Amino acid sequence: MKSDLVSMVLRQPADVQSLTLQQWDLLIRQARKSQLLARLYYYLKEEELLQYVPEQVGWHFEAAWAVTVRHAESVQWEVKKIYRALFSVGVPVVLLKGAAYVVAGMPSAAGRVFADVDIMVPKGALEDVERALGRNGWVTAHHDEYDQRYYRTWMHELPPLKHFKRQTVLDVHHAILPETARLHPDPHKLMMDAVPLDDMEDVYVFAPEDMVLHSATHLFHDGELEHGLRDLVDLDSLLRHFSQTDGFWERLLDRAVEMELARPLYYALRYTSHLLGTPVPNDIQSKSRQGEPNVMMAWLMDQLFYRALKPDHASCRDSFTGLARWMLYIRSHYLRMPMHLLIPHLLYKSFITPYKERQLEKQAQNQPNLAEFLKDVAPENRK
Amino acid sequence: MRSTKIKYQLASGAVLKFVSWGEEEAGVVYNVSSGDTHLVTKAGEILLQLLQKKPQTILQLVDEVARFPEVFTDDERNIETMQELLVGLKRIDLIEPTII
Amino acid sequence: MNVALESADSLKKRLSGSGCYLSIGPFVVHLNTSIPSVSETLGLLYSEISSDPKEGVADFHIALERPSNHRRWLHPQVNFSLDGHVPFKPLPLEQAFPLFEWGLNWCVGSYAHQYLIVHAAVIEKNGSVALFPAPPGSGKSTLCAGLVNRGWRLLSDELALISPKDLRVTPIPRPVSLKNESIEVMHKFAPDAVFGPIVHDTSKGTVTHMKAPDESVEKQHILARPEWIIFPKYEAAAPAKLVQRSKNYSFMEIAEQSFNYNILGLRGFDTLQRLVDDCSCYDFSYGRLEDAVEVFDSLPVSNKQVVSS
Numbered sequence: 069m070k071s072d073l074v075s076m077v078l079r080q081p082a083d084v085q086s087l088t089l090q091q092w093d094l095l096i097r098q099a100r101k102s103q104l105l106a107r108l109y110y111y112l113k114e115e116e117l118l119q120y121v122p123e124q125v126g127w128h129f130e131a132a133w134a135v136t137v138r139h140a141e142s143v144q145w146e147v148k149k150i151y152r153a154l155f156s157v158g159v160p161v162v163l164l165k166g167a168a169y170v171v172a173g174m175p176s177a178a179g180r181v182f183a184d185v186d187i188m189v190p191k192g193a194l195e196d197v198e199r200a201l202g203r204n205g206w207v208t209a210h211h212d213e214y215d216q217r218y219y220r221t222w223m224h225e226l227p228p229l230k231h232f233k234r235q236t237v238l239d240v241h242h243a244i245l246p247e248t249a250r251l252h253p254d255p256h257k258l259m260m261d262a263v264p265l266d267d268m269e270d271v272y273v274f275a276p277e278d279m280v281l282h283s284a285t286h287l288f289h290d291g292e293l294e295h296g297l298r299d300l301v302d303l304d305s306l307l308r309h310f311s312q313t314d315g316f317w318e319r320l321l322d323r324a325v326e327m328e329l330a331r332p333l334y335y336a337l338r339y340t341s342h343l344l345g346t347p348v349p350n351d352i353q354s355k356s357r358q359g360e361p362n363v364m365m366a367w368l369m370d371q372l373f374y375r376a377l378k379p380d381h382a383s384c385r386d387s388f389t390g391l392a393r394w395m396l397y398i399r400s401h402y403l404r405m406p407m408h409l410l411i412p413h414l415l416y417k418s419f420i421t422p423y424k425e426r427q428l429e430k431q432a433q434n435q436p437n438l439a440e441f442l443k444d445v446a447p448e449n450r451k
Numbered sequence: 452m453r454s455t456k457i458k459y460q461l462a463s464g465a466v467l468k469f470v471s472w473g474e475e476e477a478g479v480v481y482n483v484s485s486g487d488t489h490l491v492t493k494a495g496e497i498l499l500q501l502l503q504k505k506p507q508t509i510l511q512l513v514d515e516v517a518r519f520p521e522v523f524t525d526d527e528r529n530i531e532t533m534q535e536l537l538v539g540l541k542r543i544d545l546i547e548p549t550i551i
Numbered sequence: 552m553n554v555a556l557e558s559a560d561s562l563k564k565r566l567s568g569s570g571c572y573l574s575i576g577p578f579v580v581h582l583n584t585s586i587p588s589v590s591e592t593l594g595l596l597y598s599e600i601s602s603d604p605k606e607g608v609a610d611f612h613i614a615l616e617r618p619s620n621h622r623r624w625l626h627p628q629v630n631f632s633l634d635g636h637v638p639f640k641p642l643p644l645e646q647a648f649p650l651f652e653w654g655l656n657w658c659v660g661s662y663a664h665q666y667l668i669v670h671a672a673v674i675e676k677n678g679s680v681a682l683f684p685a686p687p688g689s690g691k692s693t694l695c696a697g698l699v700n701r702g703w704r705l706l707s708d709e710l711a712l713i714s715p716k717d718l719r720v721t722p723i724p725r726p727v728s729l730k731n732e733s734i735e736v737m738h739k740f741a742p743d744a745v746f747g748p749i750v751h752d753t754s755k756g757t758v759t760h761m762k763a764p765d766e767s768v769e770k771q772h773i774l775a776r777p778e779w780i781i782f783p784k785y786e787a788a789a790p791a792k793l794v795q796r797s798k799n800y801s802f803m804e805i806a807e808q809s810f811n812y813n814i815l816g817l818r819g820f821d822t823l824q825r826l827v828d829d830c831s832c833y834d835f836s837y838g839r840l841e842d843a844v845e846v847f848d849s850l851p852v853s854n855k856q857v858v859s860s
Contacts, residue, residue: 093608097634124579124608131664138486138816145485148464155550233544382635468817470824472798479802481820486813488820490803 072378074098077108078301079345081115089122096128098379102297105132107179132179139182143170146185146236151268153204154189157196161271162188162262164241164282165302168273171265176305181298184228184237188255191242198226198240205231206238218413222405223248244282245290248405253285253327276310277323284336285329288373290404293396296377303336304344317352330359339373372396455530458549459537460506465545467503469496482545489543493522498536499545506549509533555598562602563590572609574601576723576771577712578663580655581609584647586629589615592648592747596726596760599768611658615647633658646753652728652760659710659723660810666712666721667822668810673706673720673777674698679850680720681779682711682830684808687755690785690837693733696761697840698847700741705767706775715815715822718829719774724767726760734759740840779850780805780830783837791842793833801832 073095077084087095099105109129112118121129147167154161162168164186169177189197209230210216219227223246229238243255262272274282283306287299310316324333337356340346360366375392378384405413461467464484471478471493478496480489491499494516501507501515513533516523526532540546554562554573565571567585575597584590612634617627618641628641631654638657642650660668671684672695685691692708699705706722713720726747729737734749734757745762780801781793805823806812812819837843 089606089608097612101634101636122608124606125610127663127665128610131662134664134816134818135814138814141484141816142486145464148484152463152547152550468820470802472827475797475799477797477799479799479824481817483817483820486816488803488806488812490799 072098072384074102074104074108074297074379075343078104078111078304079343081111081117084112084117085120087120089125092122092125094383096125098381098383100128100132101381102379103181103295104179104298104301104379105129106136106181107298107301109133110179136179136181140170140177140180142236143167143182143185146234146238147171147268147271149204149231149234150185150187150201150238151271153200153206154197155269157193157200159189159193159197159270160259160262162259163265163271163273164188164244165286168279171271172273174306175309176302180302184239186239186241188241188244188258190259191255194226194240194242198229201229201238201240205233207232209237222413244285246404249290250403251285251289251328251331253281253329257327258282276306276313276316277320278327280306280310280320280336281324281327281329281333284332288332288335290400292400293376293393294380296373297379300340300344300377304340304346307336307340307346307348311347317349321352321355324356324359330356331361332359334359335369335373339377343374343377372399455509458506458508459502459512459541459546460549461499461502462544462547467499467545469500471496480545485544487544489545491540491545494527494536495540497522498540502546509537512537552602553598554594554600554602557594557602559591559594562594563587566590566593571602572607573597575655575725576707577721578610578659578723579608581612582615582651583613584615584651586615586617586644586647588645588748589647589651592760593651595745596747596762598762599765611655611662613651613654613658615651615654617644643752646750648747648760649728649750649753649758652726655725656709659712663712664811664814665714667715667812667815667819667826669711669713669805669812670709670808670810671711671805672708673711673722673775674703675706675775676703676848678775679779680706680775680777681781681847681850682720682777683781683783684711684805685783686808689783690733691783692728692730693736693785693840694783694835694837694843696727696729696733696737696744697740697843699727699764699767700737700744701844701848703847704770705763710810711777713777713822713826714774715818717776718822718826719776721774722767722771724763724771726762728758728760730758731756736840737761776829777826778830780827780832781835782833783835785838786836787838789836789838791835791837791839791846793835793846796832796834798827798832802827 073091077095096105099108105128109132112121143166147163150161163171166177166180166182167185169180206229209228210219216227219225225246226240229240230236231238244253244258245251258274258278261275261278263275265271265273273279280303283299283303287296287303291299320333324330334356337348337353341348341353361369371388372392372395375386375389376396401413466483468481468483469478477490477492480491480496480499497516497519498512501512507515509530513528513530516528537546562571566582566589570581570583573580573582614632615629616632618630627644629644629647629650630637630641631639631650669682669684671682672691673680673682674695683691683695695705695708705724705727706720707724708727710723711720712723737744738746747760749757749759751757782796782804802823805827809819812823815822
């Protein structure tokens with residue numbers, strides 16, 4: 069296994085000065101796989117190290133950056149639309165994750181690739197919210213009956229919605245973890261302490277500590293770690309940004325305990341400091357160990373996370389990486405739902421869904437292929 | 452709602468750029484905020500520029516476009532025609548009724 | 552070293568081993584494949600390009616390999632992958648070389664946002680530079696192939712790489728793709744041109760590729776700024792005719808034919824605005840290539856300089 073150049077450069081951007089051309093080639097490929105190419109560009113720009121980027125590879129960074137700039141603009145527009153759609157419902161709307169970082173103008177937004185917009189609303193308002201969104205063009209994205217049941221009945225969530233014109237995806241939550249999960253951070257508390265935004269009435273972002281905890285929970289609790297390193301970089305960025313405020317670390321620890329999220333916080337502080345050099349004060353690091361699992365579990369988690377938090381690129385895999393990722397995938401589902409739902413769900417996901425997909429394929433007799441993709445890619449990109 | 456009291460405005464957050472060549476019926480409008488590009492008629496372009504300045508009701512717009520007789524003929528300076536144009540612009544997300 | 556200077560066997564061996572670095576226009580492609588038709592067609596159609604950039608760094612790491620699944624023996628297939636990522640479903644093995652071409656188009660269109668990329672052909676003669684944006688089926692490739700066999704330089708037949716800074720097009724002269732009837736037409740029109748194998752039953756029909764003229768490849772470092780934007784339309788038996796076209800509609804059409812106009816946001820709009828501003832826009836209908844050549848050769852010779860890179 070060759071080295072994880074991405075983490076190396078993130079830890080110590082100045083190290084790029086000693087990279088060979090072949091290493092730049094590998095760095096770009098690893099970073100692209102991890103969706104961190106634009107973020108790397110941002111760090112190199114901030115640290116005034118762009119002069120060390122070899123001329124023949126520079127365009128990869130700039131091109132990736134251009135995409136994220138466009139994504140951010142797109143999210144800003146999307147949030148305005150959501151605001152207008154939900155204005156009449158009159159409930160607080162909390163922006164989560166990337167959308168929050170962008171709208172709040174945080175450094176964590178720079179170089180970020182955005183997929184969906186996530187929002188949180190009070191549970192009682194879900195029906196009204198869904199209706200208001202429906203009136204404004206958002207329709208359900210998952211038409212599979214099983215998926216609908218999975219979201220609504222079992223997980224007590226709204227399935228992701230897609231805007232019929234803009235094709236953008238909106239995830240409406242009422243809590244940061246599903247009701248069936250083993251941890252129960254109180255959404256009411258999260259909403260009470262949320263911070264209002266200046267120019268949009270009734271739209272909020274989480275308080276700093278909650279932003280961090282949400283990010284940590286998503287990564288270390290219920291996330292599938294598809295983009296583990298990218299999410300870790302998010303966390304690192306949030307921690308560095310908020311640690312500039314007095315008393316932040318203490319508030320973070322206290323809040324974690326209050327919200328039953330001491331375990332994810334422990335992992336967050338452990339892995340960000342080890343892998344990305346996040347400057348977590350020693351005493352805080354020690355105190356966070358109250359969230360530590362037992363020795364065996366801690367060892368196992370290290371084995372899994374140290375592998376899964378590397379770029380998902382061939383150059384960063386060893387013989388156990390595949391197994392590690394699979395185990396974390398199972399774990400994330402285990403933590404999200406009770407056993408009696410979990411096994412059938414996993415069976416469905418791994419066996420039945422692909423089979424079903426094959427069936428649909430045969431019916432449609434419409435193998436999406438490259439030529440069609442090329443034909444479609446211009447109109448696709450337009451929208 | 453067909454109330455003539457509704458005020459229309461540019462879609463909130465929209466920043467528009469206009470370009471057109473020649474004396475033709477249509478020009479290009481680019482919405483910097485959404486990244487969308489549209490071909491609009493001269494009439495549509497004028498409405499957008501008016502609404503860019505300030506929100507207006509249909510009646511106010513009918514009055515304003517009297518300044519552009521070469522684009523809005525006498526026959527066209529009425530509520531029905533204006534309504535049609537506004538519906539078209541709303542469909543492509545360039546304008547919206549004001550919330551309040 | 553040029554691909555042509557290497558023996559077919561040696562090329563095949565390298566491609567299936569450590570791979571080859573190919574300089575294609577402004578990009579370096581690292582290619583790995585153990586599929587014989589790819590290495591043979593590559594040797595034939597990319598013979599003039601350099602295959603051994605010294606530094607061992609590439610823009611795109613491409614592999615064309617047979618998937619190891621149960622279809623391996625019944626219906627052999629080929630997968631295109633970019634650095635381990637497989638973006639499309641596999642195609643029948645015979646379509647391996649076209650898949651390389653289409654896949655490379657996809658790579659450039661998806662990633663090279665330092666350019667405004669338009670699905671268009673670009674040709675140049677005596678300083679006159681024409682850009683043909685066109686949806687599939689408009690006859691763009693046939694027209695392009697015809698003209699480059701009558702003295703026009705090929706800058707690109709699929710991907711116009713336009714610089715947002717100065718509107719110059721960066722050449723990426725590659726095999727010109729031809730479909731169905733055009734194949735027969737081109738064999739007659741340019742019997743001395745080099746053609747790759749004919750591949751049947753693709754989603755585009757029957758396809759082949761015509762090698763880019765050597766001179767086009769030699770001059771690929773010479774950028775050029777378009778002054779003619781021409782929308783071709785093949786119409787059987789139609790006389791060759793240039794008709795001036797609305798710039799407003801041309802703008803919209805080109806935006807539609809662009810891979811990344813939307814991604815570039817304001818910069819894309821601004822670049823396209825300046826391009827349309829600068830150029831004369833025409834519709835061009837033609838039925839016979841000979842007529843087309845005449846019309847194009849009589850375009851006013853440009854007094855603008857063609858600037859080298």
